Amino acid sequence: MRTTVGIIGAGPAGLLLARLLHDAGIDSVVLESRDRAYVERRQRAGILEQGTVDVLRAAGAGERMDREGLRHDGIELRFAGRRHRVDFPGLTGGRSVMVYAQTEVCKDLIALQLEDGGPLLFEAEALAVEGAEGDRPSVRFRHEGREDVLTCDYVVGCDGFWGVARKAVPVGLSQV
Ligand SMILES: Cc1cc2nc3c(=O)[nH]c(=O)nc-3n(C[C@H](O)[C@H](O)[C@H](O)COP(=O)(O)OP(=O)(O)OC[C@H]3O[C@@H](n4cnc5c(N)ncnc54)[C@H](O)[C@@H]3O)c2cc1C
Missing domain, CATH: 3.50.50.60 (FAD/NAD(P)-binding domain)
Incomplete structure (x- = not known):
């Protein structure tokens, strides 16, 4: 072969x-x-970083990910009685992460x-x-x-x- x-x-x-x-x-x-x-x-993995999302799309493998995955734009930390939002796109010029399992990839x-x-x-x-x-x-x-x-x-x-x-x-x- x-x-x-x-x-x-x-x-x-x-x-x-x-x-x-x-x-x-x-x-x-x-x-x-x-x-x-x-x-x-x-x-295994459940979170795909923006670079991975981009390369999957470019490779023609992002169609189901975009339909079924959950774009995740940030987290909220709570301490001392206050909420603190960590806004991924706001802090990174528009980048975020995608919740889409490695099994599905x-x-x-x-x-x-x-x-x-x-x-x-x-x-x-x-x-x-x-x-x-x-x-x-x-x-x-x-x-x-x-x-x-x-x-x-x-x-x-x-x-x-x-x-x-x-x-x-x-x-x-x-x-x-
Ligand atoms: C619990 C857990 C949670 C994770 N969460 C995240 C996450 O949220 N986000 C993230 O980005 N990453 C996460 N990761 C990391 C991610 O899963 C790995 O980075 C990814 O699996 C690596 O992919 P890979 O193709 O390099 O290797 P692998 O996925 O390990 O694939 C290697 C392949 O090689 C095959 N193989 C091995 N030996 C041979 C051989 N001799 N002949 C032929 N085939 C062989 C194996 O069967 C396997 O299919 C997580 C990992 C774990 C364990």
């Missing part, structure tokens, strides 16, 4: 990257170790990817990134009981802190 960008992990980072690459005409393959139902139900991005994006393989666990120092890195992965190799121009590790991609970054190039 061959692609330009091999993406490990179908969390919000991997899914959004796949969409942005698709929009730029660059092919990719996403490998996700869990099944679709698990990824779509994994509860993932559902929207998965639906778009499966509709017209590149391959998104669920239950495809990346086992190792090989050749990370060369110009043909590859990802060894297990899918449907078989081991396979995804050869890439670039490999992007969106598999979180504990994922396999982090371990493949050569010592000396790693920032942390």
Whole structure:
């Protein structure tokens, strides 16, 4: 299997990257170790900052967010018998946050990817990134009981802190 960008992990980072690459005409393959139902139900974030809202809209993934999400313009702190409003747009030149669950962001991005994006393989666990120092890195992965190799121009590790991609970054190039 061959692609330009091999993406490990179908969390919000991997899914959004796949969409942005698709929009730029660059092919990719996403490998996700869990099944679709698990990824779509994994509860995490609930608040999206303005930058995230903007990039989801620009990627064509903001339609349901804008319909069902709740724009949140501020908070009120109460102390010493008084109310103190913290007005997000007023203090930031119009920026606010959106209450829209990460599960829903993932559902929207998965639906778009499966509709017209590149391959998104669920239950495809990346086992190792090989050749990370060369110009043909590859990802060894297990899918449907078989081991396979995804050869890439670039490999992007969106598999979180504990994922396999982090371990493949050569010592000396790693920032942390
Ligand atoms: C309780 C909680 C509340 C949070 N609240 C907020 C919030 O309100 N606002 C906010 O902005 N952020 C919040 N966050 C942070 C936010 O959830 C993360 O920043 C976000 O999930 C990171 O996305 P990601 O795609 O980088 O990684 P992840 O979501 O961790 O996705 C990584 C993906 O890689 C897959 N994977 C791992 N290993 C492999 C492998 N070997 N092969 C293939 N796939 C693999 C995983 O199954 C997963 O799908 C919260 C986090 C938690 C835990």
